[in-house]
Amino acid sequence: MNNDFRLYDSLLRFPLFQGLSRAELLQLAGQTKFGFLKQAAGQTVVREDETCSQLFFLIDGRLTLTTTSDDHRYQVEEQLSAPWLLQPEALYGAHPQYSCMVTTMTESHFITVSKDEVMRLLDDFLIIRLNYLNMLATLSQRRGRQPWRRCPENLRQRIVRFFLDHCVYPAGPKQFRILMTQLAQEVGDSRLDVSNVLNAMQADGLLQLHRGRIDIPSLERLLM
Numbered sequence: 001m002n003n004d005f006r007l008y009d010s011l012l013r014f015p016l017f018q019g020l021s022r023a024e025l026l027q028l029a030g031q032t033k034f035g036f037l038k039q040a041a042g043q044t045v046v047r048e049d050e051t052c053s054q055l056f057f058l059i060d061g062r063l064t065l066t067t068t069s070d071d072h073r074y075q076v077e078e079q080l081s082a083p084w085l086l087q088p089e090a091l092y093g094a095h096p097q098y099s100c101m102v103t104t105m106t107e108s109h110f111i112t113v114s115k116d117e118v119m120r121l122l123d124d125f126l127i128i129r130l131n132y133l134n135m136l137a138t139l140s141q142r143r144g145r146q147p148w149r150r151c152p153e154n155l156r157q158r159i160v161r162f163f164l165d166h167c168v169y170p171a172g173p174k175q176f177r178i179l180m181t182q183l184a185q186e187v188g189d190s191r192l193d194v195s196n197v198l199n200a201m202q203a204d205g206l207l208q209l210h211r212g213r214i215d216i217p218s219l220e221r222l223l224m
Contacts, residue, residue, distance in 0.1 A: 007034070010059045010111060013083040015135060019127045032121065035112035045086070045102040045110075052090035052098055054114045058082045061108025065168055067100040074178035074186075076166050079105065088132070089139055091115060100168070156197050158187040160222045167219060174216040183214075 008025050011017040020028065035054070039045060045056065048068060060082050068075040090098050113121070122129045146165065152158040162183070167174055178186075184194040198214070201207050206222055208215040216222065 007111075010057070010083075013059070014057055014085055016085065016088070016128060016131045018131065020125070024125065024127070028121070028125065031124070032113065033117055035110075035114070037110040037112055039104045039108050039110070041104050041106050041108075043104045045104060045108075046098045048099065048101045049097045052087065052096050052115075054112050055088060055091060055118060056086040056102075057111040057113070058084040058086065059109050059111055062105040063108060064103045064105050065100045066103070067166070067168070073182050074176065077175040077177070078168055079173050080169060082108075089136055091118065155187065155189050155193055156201070158189070159183070159194065159197060159201075162187055163216065163219065163222060170223070171220045172218065174219050176214040176216070177212060178214065179212055 007029060008022070011025070011028075012020075017025075017028075037056075039061075045063070046052075048066075058080070062082075063080045063084065063086075065078045065080060066075055067078075086102060087098055087100075090096055122132060152161050163174065163176065164170060166176075176183075180195055180198075181191050184191040187194065198207070198209055201222075202209050206216070208217075
């Protein structure tokens, strides 16, 4: 029973299971085939373009998400901590593949649920079905509003917008592996002007510049 309670507590940390009663959780635990995965630091959990056949619930540990542009000219590394549900939108749709590579920063523990089990949960539990729909709808609405946001007023705002639009989670440390000339092309300005703005941001303590790499200690500070 103690193991059951630990499982309940772990599941209730995720929006997908919030709102379930203890009785419903008992029913869920008795009927669902959960997987349990422990990964050492530095291990690959999923790869970009790999087919998503199950949900990964990070219940303990830290992950690195690496997303690469279609032309492979730049990539972004992000750090995420438990609790985190890995790309639930990748389980269905026209392209059910992961859009990033996920590796462990520390020893990490996951609960996994196969696609077949997810389909059964969606069929058996209305609250899970609504939670899942709300998650997908929120993600769709957020992305649908992006083209309609107010246009950045200057180059610095355009650079910050580029950083923000290419992150999965809008907070925490980020690492952009991108050449200055490529960033200038992405924001529609000259390399010299982009370099001047980035150096000013570095002087303000908002980022650190390296050869072919920009480290952002705290993305939310750029948005203040």
